[in-house]
Amino acid sequence: MDTTSEQYERAAEVLRQALSLFVMTGAGVSAESGVPTFRGADGLWRNYSAADLATPEAFSKDPALVWAWYHWRQGIILKAQPNAAHRALVALEARFERFLLLTQNVDNLHFRAGSRRVLELHGNIFRARCCRCGRKVPHTIEEDAARSLPECACGGLLRPDVVWFGEAIPSDVWQESVDFLKEAQAALFCGTSGVVWPAAAIPGFVREQGIKTIEINPEPTPITSIVDLSLRAKAGKALPEIVRRIIEPG
Ligand code: APR
Numbered sequence: 036m037d038t039t040s041e042q043y044e045r046a047a048e049v050l051r052q053a054l055s056l057f058v059m060t061g062a063g064v065s066a067e068s069g070v071p072t073f074r075g076a077d078g079l080w081r082n083y084s085a086a087d088l089a090t091p092e093a094f095s096k097d098p099a100l101v102w103a104w105y106h107w108r109q110g111i112i113l114k115a116q117p118n119a120a121h122r123a124l125v126a127l128e129a130r131f132e133r134f135l136l137l138t139q140n141v142d143n144l145h146f147r148a149g150s151r152r153v154l155e156l157h158g159n160i161f162r163a164r165c166c167r168c169g170r171k172v173p174h175t176i177e178e179d180a181a182r183s184l185p186e187c188a189c190g191g192l193l194r195p196d197v198v199w200f201g202e203a204i205p206s207d208v209w210q211e212s213v214d215f216l217k218e219a220q221a222a223l224f225c226g227t228s229g230v231v232w233p234a235a236a237i238p239g240f241v242r243e244q245g246i247k248t249i250e251i252n253p254e255p256t257p258i259t260s261i262v263d264l265s266l267r268a269k270a271g272k273a274l275p276e277i278v279r280r281i282i283e284p285g
Pocket of ligand 1: 060061062063064066067072073074075078139140141157225226227228229230231251252253254256268269270271
């Protein structure tokens with residue numbers, strides 16, 4: 036069932052009434068930029084097992100293979116442009132005094148679109164971290180870097196500065212998000228399958244706070260039964276529809 040104009044109006048009304056807005060995004064908001072999701076029909080994990088590529092064990096076993104996968108993904112993302120969903124979230128950020136965008140995405144597209152009050156729960160694919168000294172550096176694939184092993188100035192091996200399965204998420208990002216949620220008045224979950232922890236715990240936590248909640252996803256997810264309003268729609272369509280009703284009411 037497609038989302039109706041009445042549902043977009045209901046979502047817009049929730050956001051109009053709120054003085055502070057928390058947004059959590061997943062790979063679905065970048066899907067319309069041509070960046071594959073992880074678990075959808077064309078998902079990245081369909082062709083690889085997570086254990087083969089996105090774990091510390093996989094990296095220590097074959098760092099060249101893991102870097103080749105991240106360099107391949109960087110190549111796809113560098114050709115991608117932020118889409119209407121990213122731009123609508125920039126417009127929403129400008130409308131709220133108190134706004135926080137917590138993204139699970141590592142593709143940097145929210146920043147490229149102009150979002151600023153963004154926290155990256157799973158790191159950033161264009162940043163690398165030294166396995167020896169811990170230094171973080173910007174890292175984008177050089178044209179001729181096929182299967183090279185990037186090194187830190189200290190000589191240590193660089194790894195992608197992203198959170199792998201089995202690794203802890205950045206505690207400062209988590210704490211800032213939880214602190215923000217204590218005073219948020221509305222929460223929007225967009226383009227996430229809601230199955231990867233600890234991000235998957237946030238919708239339930241938000242619900243317990245009595246905050247008005249909205250989901251945007253063409254498919255139902257575990258979040259669907261938790262939120263007040265679930266829009267069965269693509270982010271690139273739903274977010275501009277909602278933002279338009281807020282900015283040009285009537
Ligand atoms: N608009 C909105 N949602 C969409 C769109 C779209 N155009 N296209 C697909 N989706 C939805 C899918 O229905 C799916 O529910 O986006 C969701 C993407 O889910 P995942 O691929 O599981 O991505 P995500 O939820 O971000 O995964 C969380 O898992 O692999 C790890 O670290 C990785 O951050 C990632 C985490």
